[in-house]
Amino acid sequence: MTLPARFTVQGKTALVTGGAKGIGAAIATVLAEAGAQIVIADLDAATGTRLAADLKGAFHMLDVTDPAACYALAEQVSPDIVVANAGIVHNGPTAEIDLSDWQRVLDVNLTGVFNTLRAFGPGMIARQSGAVVCISSMCGEIAVWPQPQAAYNAAKAGVNMLVKSTAVEWARNGVRVNAVAPGYTATELTLAGRANPAWFDTWIERTPMARLGTPQEIADAVLFLASDAASFVTGTVLNIDGGYTAV
């Protein structure tokens, strides 16, 4: 049996921000397996360069909070697929969080996605073709418990609305914009929480499938949204969360 070509990304170029590690690395790997030429853009040059070499792709140092750097990269690469994945987490109660911590989470997780869309969108619009997949979180829709993380949740809610708004704006320009919203996934980002039984046991208990997701399970959903198999899908937020948001 051969997979229909529309379920692949054969011959496409895919840029993955935050693609050096975790979910981004899995996305880069799955898209490469499905035929794409990969460009990893990340702050972590050592890890990103190694993975890019393994995937026969390219690595570029990028801080997504720097709009000029995003524009400069868009001068060098013209991707058919853009995955805005770079993200950080900060846990702190609303009444106590430092303004600088709040700002940093918003800068990376929301403005970073905005900078990526603004830098790479015009080229896709000019070519009348492109697929953007933003990595949001189930926390863009529900406030998780017990860890306090209002900044993260607010940023991800912002990503969901940014995705919908931009999808509507670009729908007649041949550019689709969607989000994948992962539940708890086994990466460095969740290391501290996984080491804390008071948090981890609640995470598992509240997840109907009673386990974490793997980065590859998130990446497989990104492949679908990036591929022509999703040619009528835009402005959607696809939860990949073991049933968490269904409860």
Ligand SMILES: NC(=O)c1ccc[n+]([C@@H]2O[C@H](COP(=O)([O-])OP(=O)(O)OC[C@H]3O[C@@H](n4cnc5c(N)ncnc54)[C@H](O)[C@@H]3O)[C@@H](O)[C@H]2O)c1
């Ligand atoms: N792990 C989870 O449980 C989970 C759940 C929901 C959503 N997410 C989202 O998935 C995305 C990836 O998370 P992860 O778990 O793989 O995290 P991770 O910490 O394993 O990897 C994040 C990657 O992003 C890069 N990065 C961070 N800041 C950057 C910046 N300013 N510019 C460029 N690159 C930067 C890091 O160097 C790293 O390679 C994030 O947007 C995160 O919010 C993760």
